[in-house]
Every structure is written in C-alpha cells, then in structure tokens.
Amino acid sequence: MAWTIDHIIFFSFLILNVILGLKSSKGITSITQYAIGDRNFSTAVLVSTLVATWVSGSFFANILIETYKTGLYYFIPVLFEVVCFFIVGYFFIPRMSEFLGKLSIAEAMNDIYGQKVRIVTSISGFIFVSGLIAVQLKIAGSVFEYILNINSLYGIIL
Structure with a gap:
C-alpha cells in the first residue's frame, strides 16, 4: 500500500x-x-456535542442518499428535526431538573418505577446501542475502504 x-x-x-x-x-x-x-461545560461544548450527535454516520448514510434519490420529498421532513429540537428545548428540558445527576435513563427509571424497570431499560438500551454501534462500525469500514483503499475489515478493527 x-x-x-x-x-x-x-x-x-x-x-x-x-x-x-x-x-x-x-x-x-x-x-x-x-x-x-x-x-x-461551556455552551460551545454542549452545542458541539449535540451537533456531533445529530450529524452522525446516519446523516451521511441515510439522509444524503435518500435526498439524492427522492429530492425534496425526503429532505423537507428532515428539516423539521430542527423544529423538534426547539420543542424539546422549550417544553421538555425545563421539566427534567429532577433527573440532574443521573448517569443513565435506567437510573432515572429506577427512581421512578423501581429495580425491575431499571433492568428492562438497561437491557433494552444495551440492545439498541449495540445495533447503533454495529452500523457505525460498518460505515467506518466503508469509509476506510472507499477513501483510503483499506480493507473494510481492517477499517472496522482500527
């Protein structure tokens, strides 16, 4: 190489x-x-974290591909995700002060509903995040293969 x-x-x-x-x-x-x-945390760090989370591998893998295929029919609804951020920020975030200091959704669920719900939430979250990580690794492997001409398996390992 x-x-x-x-x-x-x-x-x-x-x-x-x-x-x-x-x-x-x-x-x-x-x-x-x-x-x-x-x-x-400064406002810049929090904003950067949210943007990096929102503009992820799925943004490039899904939104760009589907917008290219179907045009505005797909892209216009995607624009409303920004509206959703404002709705969440205005209506929901101010009511979440009771969860400050919690490290996970499972911990918050434990305080509200008990240990059994915490376990179910933890297992469900683990399964969901495992799928997301698998997709991210696949995208990383594809990036290595197409841009750097490295076998996608080696890209995933890296």
Whole structure:
C-alpha cells in the first residue's frame, strides 16, 4: 500500500486523538467524573456535542442518499428535526431538573418505577446501542475502504 497525503492526514488525526484523549483523562477516578465532569461545560461544548450527535454516520448514510434519490420529498421532513429540537428545548428540558445527576435513563427509571424497570431499560438500551454501534462500525469500514483503499475489515478493527 502506497502512503498518500490522505493516509498521512487521517492516521495523524487518529494518533493525535489518542494522545490528547489519554492526556485529558489524567485525574479521572470515577465514572461520574468521566460522564459529567464537574458540570462545568461551556455552551460551545454542549452545542458541539449535540451537533456531533445529530450529524452522525446516519446523516451521511441515510439522509444524503435518500435526498439524492427522492429530492425534496425526503429532505423537507428532515428539516423539521430542527423544529423538534426547539420543542424539546422549550417544553421538555425545563421539566427534567429532577433527573440532574443521573448517569443513565435506567437510573432515572429506577427512581421512578423501581429495580425491575431499571433492568428492562438497561437491557433494552444495551440492545439498541449495540445495533447503533454495529452500523457505525460498518460505515467506518466503508469509509476506510472507499477513501483510503483499506480493507473494510481492517477499517472496522482500527
């Protein structure tokens, strides 16, 4: 495999992410500290997190493909996702203060409905997230294959 500038940039980015991630993880001693830090997040960090979550692999794999195939018939309803963000932010978020400090939906469900519902929520969440991760890995493998000309299996492993 001949190294191109694309390979150098991509792998430099991955290595830099690992180095910075390990450096910034110094001093973290608990899952709570890892998950919510000291609750000292700037607005820019919170907005960046939401945008990165919203514009994910499914955005490129689904929305762009379907918009290309069907045009505005698909894209116009997708635009209403932004409206949904405002509805959630205006109506639901202010009523969620009782869940501050909870690390998961399962923990909040435990407080409201008890241990059995917590277990069901945990198992359901695990199954759902496992499927999402599998799709993300498949997309990552495809990106490695198409852009960097690396076997998709090796891309998934990386």
